[in-house]
Each structure stands twice: as C-alpha cells, then as structure tokens.
Amino acid sequence: MPDQSAVNVDAKNPSALGGGAQARKETTRDQIVAAALDLFRERGFEAATMREIAARAHVAIGAAYYYFASKDAIVLAFYDRAQKEMAPKLEDTFSSTRDLRLTLDRLITVKLEYFKTSRALLAALTAHADPDSPVSPFSVATREIRERDMDYFRRAIAISNSRIPKDLQRCLPQILWMYQMGVILFWIYDRSNEQRRTRSLIDKSLRLVAALIKASGLPLLKPLRHLVIDLVETVES
Amino acid sequence: MPDQSAVNVDAKNPSALGGGAQARKETTRDQIVAAALDLFRERGFEAATMREIAARAHVAIGAAYYYFASKDAIVLAFYDRAQKEMAPKLEDTFSSTRDLRLTLDRLITVKLEYFKTSRALLAALTAHADPDSPVSPFSVATREIRERDMDYFRRAIAISNSRIPKDLQRCLPQILWMYQMGVILFWIYDRSNEQRRTRSLIDKSLRLVAALIKASGLPLLKPLRHLVIDLVETVES
DNA sequence: TGTTCAATTTGAACATGTTCAGAAGGAGCA
DNA sequence: TGCTCCTTCTGAACATGTTCAAATTGAACA
Numbered sequence: 431m432p433d434q435s436a437v438n439v440d441a442k443n444p445s446a447l448g449g450g451a452q453a454r455k456e457t458t459r460d461q462i463v464a465a466a467l468d469l470f471r472e473r474g475f476e477a478a479t480m481r482e483i484a485a486r487a488h489v490a491i492g493a494a495y496y497y498f499a500s501k502d503a504i505v506l507a508f509y510d511r512a513q514k515e516m517a518p519k520l521e522d523t524f525s526s527t528r529d530l531r532l533t534l535d536r537l538i539t540v541k542l543e544y545f546k547t548s549r550a551l552l553a554a555l556t557a558h559a560d561p562d563s564p565v566s567p568f569s570v571a572t573r574e575i576r577e578r579d580m581d582y583f584r585r586a587i588a589i590s591n592s593r594i595p596k597d598l599q600r601c602l603p604q605i606l607w608m609y610q611m612g613v614i615l616f617w618i619y620d621r622s623n624e625q626r627r628t629r630s631l632i633d634k635s636l637r638l639v640a641a642l643i644k645a646s647g648l649p650l651l652k653p654l655r656h657l658v659i660d661l662v663e664t665v666e667s
Numbered sequence: 668m669p670d671q672s673a674v675n676v677d678a679k680n681p682s683a684l685g686g687g688a689q690a691r692k693e694t695t696r697d698q699i700v701a702a703a704l705d706l707f708r709e710r711g712f713e714a715a716t717m718r719e720i721a722a723r724a725h726v727a728i729g730a731a732y733y734y735f736a737s738k739d740a741i742v743l744a745f746y747d748r749a750q751k752e753m754a755p756k757l758e759d760t761f762s763s764t765r766d767l768r769l770t771l772d773r774l775i776t777v778k779l780e781y782f783k784t785s786r787a788l789l790a791a792l793t794a795h796a797d798p799d800s801p802v803s804p805f806s807v808a809t810r811e812i813r814e815r816d817m818d819y820f821r822r823a824i825a826i827s828n829s830r831i832p833k834d835l836q837r838c839l840p841q842i843l844w845m846y847q848m849g850v851i852l853f854w855i856y857d858r859s860n861e862q863r864r865t866r867s868l869i870d871k872s873l874r875l876v877a878a879l880i881k882a883s884g885l886p887l888l889k890p891l892r893h894l895v896i897d898l899v900e901t902v903e904s
Numbered sequence: 905t906g907t908t909c910a911a912t913t914t915g916a917a918c919a920t921g922t923t924c925a926g927a928a929g930g931a932g933c934a
Numbered sequence: 935t936g937c938t939c940c941t942t943c944t945g946a947a948c949a950t951g952t953t954c955a956a957a958t959t960g961a962a963c964a
Binding site: 553556557558559560561562568615616618619621622627630631634635637638641642645650651653654657658660661664665667 | 790793794795796797798799805852853855856858859864867868871872874875878879882887888890891894895897898901902904
C-alpha cells in the first residue's frame, strides 16, 4: 500500500493498513516521482511523457497510474513533498522578527527560492481552477496542503507586533493565502530577467498589505473592514 | 480566407485580402462554430470531440483545424462573438444611471446573464493563465478583446458622478477588469443554487469597491493610493 | 510445502487532440 | 481548353494520457 503522503489524489486507495514488513516497499512510488521530476526538468512538463517516466522508473506505464491518478497528480505529490522540505526554512522565518511585512516577505521568498528550478512545473497546477478537480489548489483533496500553508500565515499574524483588529484576525490568513497564490501565479509566468518584476510586485504589494492592515484599525475605516470580512466569509462559504 | 473576426488565434492566416466574390464563403467557419457550440452545450466541452464537431459541421476534421488552432480556440471565437452580441445591452447600461456601483453591477450582470447557458464552456479558457498561450485572457492574441472589455470600464468611470482622483483614473479600468475576471472565475465554478453565492459576492464586493474608490480621495489615504497605482503599473509592466 | 488472497505490476488497447502530405476547387490568364 | 497558383478541404497517421483485464508477487496461514 503506497504512502498516500497526505495527498489523496492518488489513483487507487485500498483500505489503508499493512502487515508491517512492507516498510520500504514504497520505493516504487518514489522512483516514479524521481523519474518524473528529472524528466520534467529536462524536457518540461508537457514534453515529458508518461511512457518515458515509467521507463526511467523501470516500471510499466500502468504502475505509474497505480500510484498517481494523473500526470498532474505527480506534480501535486512534488508540491506536497516540497512543502515538507521547506518547513524548516519557513520555521526560521518566525524567529528573527516580529514585523509582519518582513515575515511575509521571507515566507514568500523562501518558497520562490525553493521552486526556482521548477517554476514551469507549477504551471501544470494552475490549469485547474475547478475546485472539483482533485489537483486544484481549491479542492477538498488538497485541503491539507492548503491548511498547512495557511498556518504559516496564521502564525505570522499571531507573532507579529502589529495591532490587528480581532474580527479581521480570523479571516486574514485566508486573505494572505489568496494573496500569496496571486503572487505565485504572477511569478510562474513572469518572463522578466530573474523574475525581477515579481520581486518588485512583492515589495510593493507587501507595503500595501501592511499599510492596509495598519489602516484597518482606524475608526473611520471600520465599515470598510466589515465589508472585507463579510466578503471573505462569502467566498469561503 | 476565413474571417479572422478580430481574434488571431486561428490556425493559418494567409495574407488577408480577397478577390471580392468570396463574400459569403465563410460559412464553413460558422458551421464549425455552430456545431461546436451545440455539442459543447449537449455534452460539455470535454466530452464533445473534434471528430463529432467536424461531422456535425459536415466537414473533415482537418477543416476544423484549418479555421481554429485548437479546440480551445473555438471557445475563444465564441467569446469574441459573444462580446459583439452583448454590446447593445452593455451600451444600455450607461444611459440609465451615473452611479458607478450600479453601472458596474449592470455590466457584470449583463455578461453573466448572457453566459448563463455556457458557464461550463468558459471554464475551458481558465485553463490558460500563461500569457504566451494564444487563448489566454492575458495574451497578445486576445488584447483586442481585453481592450474592448476594459473600454466599458473606462466609460463607466468617465460617466460616473463619483469624485475619482486623476492619477487613479488612469489605472482604474485595469483594476476593474481584473476584478471582473475574478468575479467571472468565481462564477464559473460556483456550484451554489442559481449561483447565489456569486450574486452575493458581487453585491458585497461592489460595495467595497465603491467605498474604496470614494475613500481613495481622502488626504489621509493618499500614500495608500499611490502604492496601489504603483503596483498596477508594475503588473502591466 | 501448498493454498489463498489482496496488493502490485504489466502492457495492449483505447480515446482523442493534433499534424500533414496531398487532393479538390476555382480564379485569372493565354 | 489548358496551365498556374492559391485557398480550402480531406482523412490517415501520429502522439500521448488513460484504462483495464489479466498476470505476478509475497505474506499469512494451514
């Protein structure tokens, strides 16, 4: 039984349990992921074929589909793994400062840095906006990944020394997560040299975000704040 | 030579010109679009095959690819046509009120109303965020469509009786266009009954948009406004 | 050792978007 | 009528993601 690895977009999912000796038999899955990532980097996502991936992993093509529901699902598995590998660096982010803007900047920077060599790969996931698609960033299948990601923003808020209105605090992580998704989307397709435009986008937008959060406490803007909160609640439904 | 119809995502594009008698020979193209839309509505975009489309249009499959670079491109042609057909109703929007929020509401409502029966179809276009893809809403190939669309927002702003800071006026159409794209994206995948959630989203977000625009004139928020403008300029690059 | 049974693996077959070399059509011209 | 040349159209062939019935494996058990 393959390690579902927190992502439930894999093909079959037989009753999870095991004798006990099957410990390191999940190498097949790993081999497939490794072969896939190699090929994705070599030729790009589209050009790498499932046949090649299977061949390089020394398995039949059917095996790939035993572990992954689709070609896209392999990318998602990669993303899942990435999240775990990034965890330590993301943790570090919190220890150095209590400035929200700076924390957010570092969180995002760590991610972009990590994904630098797989930028085009992530594009495969942007094709699925449909929450009904298992590989969509908005699907139930990816809830765990999403939640884990939002947690970083939750902590960034909790730790920060900014005065953030109570009511806003509840939905701010979602707002920031969405904001981050937008930044990443922009970055994926940023053709500028070294993605300098994204860098600029982050700097400017974070300044705006920080300013808005600060301003959100002003009595004058209370009705505006309530509008935002109400809106976010509508979106999360 | 097929009528490019303002969308340049068609397959071949021989030097545009004509003898003069080829006037109504572009029926083939229309037949293909018609057949495609029929089938898309009957079975959904994915399930409708190019073979079926060609068959229903009484042409070989190659003919479909002579007029359209891809299956998605047919959807784009539909969108292009839709824009023209909606024009009168969108025009009406301006004659009745000078209230910006109301105007925006009506603009969006007209569109969603028009696309009501083809909601799922538009999903085909959301798969292309890459500005390099000809069918992307952000590509150069779709610039005309995009500009035409932004013009409505430009006019809405010009006509409105809201006091809008000069500097903001320049980039507000783009902001509103992006905002509209977000709303439409949400709507496409809105599974709620009759898309009530989208309705709610529009109401609330427009209230927010209007409030923000109004607030943007406050001296206190001038630096914020400048941040926004700077940001938008970065995005359009 | 032999039997059982579920997990794993196989690869041919399938479905469908797309390509492409060539056929058909027809306009202009001699 | 025959020739040329471009547009339009044809459909077999191709590429590739995906499915699935059947084979293999190996642990548990008698």
